[in-house]
Amino acid sequence: MSVHSHEAVVSRAKKDFPSEEELYDMTNLFKMFADFTRVRILFALLRSEMCVIDIAMLLGMEQSAISHQLRLLKQGKLVKARREGKHILYSLDDSHVEQILDCGIEHIEER
Amino acid sequence: MSVHSHEAVVSRAKKDFPSEEELYDMTNLFKMFADFTRVRILFALLRSEMCVIDIAMLLGMEQSAISHQLRLLKQGKLVKARREGKHILYSLDDSHVEQILDCGIEHIEER
DNA sequence: ATATAATATGAATGGTTATTCATATGAACA
């Protein structure tokens, strides 16, 4: 005989649950780190600011593909841009980016 | 006149770059957290172990949908299962899950 | 052993998204 009460478990779990909006924002943040290309871009920018062409060369990809991804990263406020002569140099915009990447690395290494 | 040397910037960035495999594993980890349903499941399990039906009720979703997502979370070693009578109770399998969720919350709150 | 309740699975569908190609924009330097 089961002692499991769905209602009790569910109503208990409902307390202190993050708001829909917080959860939504959070998944959107993690989506930024859930793509191979974007993660590599962020790792590249961890060391120094770079222009689009630099990143495209580094990753062996089309300039256009990098540009599209940089736009997403900029919208997500993970990356910022400044002009230097002919080039636009991108760098990390958020102190948390490194922290989140570290969090991921740490997890991966302990396997 | 530009002082920017693509070759220099790129070869500098290539040093100490994580391996393809590490980056791949990392994006796969973040993919787990990049879905609204999965994040809510993880938050639910943060408090107590629950069966599939509990989670489906809590989130107002089909049992089948939850089951599919639990399979992914189990494959990703973020969640584990044990049988208790008629039910299979799921719980977090990884001490890092909470840490990563906290990381996300922290980031969101400072906006 | 069988019936039942809980969970898992497979195929199908719709929605999302990364990339490419072609082209537009825009700033810089002559």
Add this chain to the structure above:
DNA sequence: TGTTCATATGAATAACCATTCATATTATAT
């Protein structure tokens, strides 16, 4: 001011993925 180079953009394509519906599997408890 015009030309050139770096970057951005739009449309199209293809791959991916979450959900649903229908059904299969599995363990339990009688």
